[in-house]
Amino acid sequence: MTSHETVCLLNAGDRVANVSLTIFYADREPAGPYRVTVPPRRTLHLRFNDLTDPEPIPRDTDYASVIESDEPIVVQHTRLDSRQADNALITTIAFAEQG
Amino acid sequence: MTSHETVCLLNAGDRVANVSLTIFYADREPAGPYRVTVPPRRTLHLRFNDLTDPEPIPRDTDYASVIESDEPIVVQHTRLDSRQADNALITTIAFAEQG
Amino acid sequence: MTSHETVCLLNAGDRVANVSLTIFYADREPAGPYRVTVPPRRTLHLRFNDLTDPEPIPRDTDYASVIESDEPIVVQHTRLDSRQADNALITTIAFAEQG
Amino acid sequence: MTSHETVCLLNAGDRVANVSLTIFYADREPAGPYRVTVPPRRTLHLRFNDLTDPEPIPRDTDYASVIESDEPIVVQHTRLDSRQADNALITTIAFAEQG
Numbered sequence: 007m008t009s010h011e012t013v014c015l016l017n018a019g020d021r022v023a024n025v026s027l028t029i030f031y032a033d034r035e036p037a038g039p040y041r042v043t044v045p046p047r048r049t050l051h052l053r054f055n056d057l058t059d060p061e062p063i064p065r066d067t068d069y070a071s072v073i074e075s076d077e078p079i080v081v082q083h084t085r086l087d088s089r090q091a092d093n094a095l096i097t098t099i100a101f102a103e104q105g
Numbered sequence: 106m107t108s109h110e111t112v113c114l115l116n117a118g119d120r121v122a123n124v125s126l127t128i129f130y131a132d133r134e135p136a137g138p139y140r141v142t143v144p145p146r147r148t149l150h151l152r153f154n155d156l157t158d159p160e161p162i163p164r165d166t167d168y169a170s171v172i173e174s175d176e177p178i179v180v181q182h183t184r185l186d187s188r189q190a191d192n193a194l195i196t197t198i199a200f201a202e203q204g
Numbered sequence: 205m206t207s208h209e210t211v212c213l214l215n216a217g218d219r220v221a222n223v224s225l226t227i228f229y230a231d232r233e234p235a236g237p238y239r240v241t242v243p244p245r246r247t248l249h250l251r252f253n254d255l256t257d258p259e260p261i262p263r264d265t266d267y268a269s270v271i272e273s274d275e276p277i278v279v280q281h282t283r284l285d286s287r288q289a290d291n292a293l294i295t296t297i298a299f300a301e302q303g
Numbered sequence: 304m305t306s307h308e309t310v311c312l313l314n315a316g317d318r319v320a321n322v323s324l325t326i327f328y329a330d331r332e333p334a335g336p337y338r339v340t341v342p343p344r345r346t347l348h349l350r351f352n353d354l355t356d357p358e359p360i361p362r363d364t365d366y367a368s369v370i371e372s373d374e375p376i377v378v379q380h381t382r383l384d385s386r387q388a389d390n391a392l393i394t395t396i397a398f399a400e401q402g
Contacts, residue, residue: 016129016169030313030346049129049169070313070346070377080169115228115268148228148268179268214327214367247327247367278367 016080017044023077116143122176215242221275313377314341320374
């Protein structure tokens, strides 16, 4: 994946959405959770490269992300890569978090 | 986002669909609702730049949209941007509208 | 829409799928149904420009399509347009056909 | 389809996912199942051209794939073709396998 991967989060509701991202790799344990909050009735654009806590995401490494929220949100996942367009993975499904 | 963002609405049913769009921003309250109607058994192509009531959508500003309809419709959201292709966000889900 | 719009139908089941397509326009009644069959355990690639019965699809005209099948199928809708990539509209939903 | 088609499998759960892929063609019986496993909390990138057992996938031939798993997984299907971007077909639905 490229260094320009971003995710757009939309919180259309009236309560703050507490969001956690977990990053999965091919050959090591997942990293995270990375935590962000989206205010009510707001959007948040997030660059994966800006995530540094608890650890930066290594460059030139394939990964996948699971995004959880305590409020319903809409997630649109985009790579700024001229060859590809990705699907939004809307993931408010239950998932046992790695901490 | 570019100035060429469009949405295609399909009303495959036999009743008029009353549609409202709400635009969400990163750092201000949402704008809208913008209202359009789609006749029965018709498509409607809408350019976001053509939306002016209650207010135009600012250029060079990130935003997200929520689309509601009182009849089932199919929504396909497209950006005419050579780097990206977006997903259709089919949003007939319940949502407390900002007026 | 371009003249290269195609749809890929996958019938992963063990019975013939009888498929009908209805084409919706902005300013006239829908056309169709166009009928095709997909054999069991087979794929079918269909070019919209090849649809001629009951009438050809006009060039340089925006349209939308609804695809129905009497068996579960997977539909992937693609435009060979360098600027855009479309979503597969999986439409086995009930719909009162125009004949 | 091109020779660069890949699929990214994400197993966000805590159990090994046993995955089987079946390849469907326009004019012959399906091939497969091709079997891979995804460890718990890991991603797996798979190139269709690397699938050789029970038989290689012919080049320059249209095909479709059905992916089944005994654990919930997320599937993202990508073609490295500058003109197109495909949808992820998330297929954990029941399906009578061809052997």
